[in-house]
Amino acid sequence: TEVDSFQYLEPQADGFRNYKKAIHKTPAEEMLVDKAALLGLTAPEMTVLVGGMRVLDTNWDGSKHGVFTDRPGTLTNDFFTNLLDMSTKWESANGDGQVFNGVDRKTGETKFTGTRVDLIFGSNSELRSYAEVYACEDGKEKFVRDFIAAWNKVMNADRFDLA
DSSP, X not given: OOGGGGGGGSOXXXXXXXXXXXXXXXXXXXXXXXXXXXXXXXXXHHHHHHHHHHHTTOOTTOOOTTOOOSSTTSOOSHHHHHHSOTTXXXXXXXXXXXXXXXXXXXXXXXXXXXXXXXXXXXXXHHHHXXXXXXXXXXXXXXXXXXXXXXXXXXHTTTOGGGO
């Protein structure tokens, strides 16, 4: 087997795991939407999957970008509640607009870091509306149910025996 031949099978981007090859000029959030479409996901399903994947701490490189929780590995709606928390001000970490620091407005202390993919759920009006539903106090159970349904949909997408 020629090892170099496998380079063409490597993914170019995976917004669900906060991965994007640096060579691409296409914004990461656009590549996320494209991947979600390829998986047959709706906007609400994409939203709940990203939020769940972040709090489960599944970034491809182990980074904490988008892990907006103090309980990583636990399926909670913390991603959405902390993303939309008005006491947090988001600012570019290094000026390139790819990584952002979530800074406490009172103390100036960095609470979280996030990527363009993470922050799109707060800045895009449609995605923000879904994020607000999951961020609500009474949205915790809905978040878990919807995450399980979306996860199941992705995991069974190529199961011809279920069709």
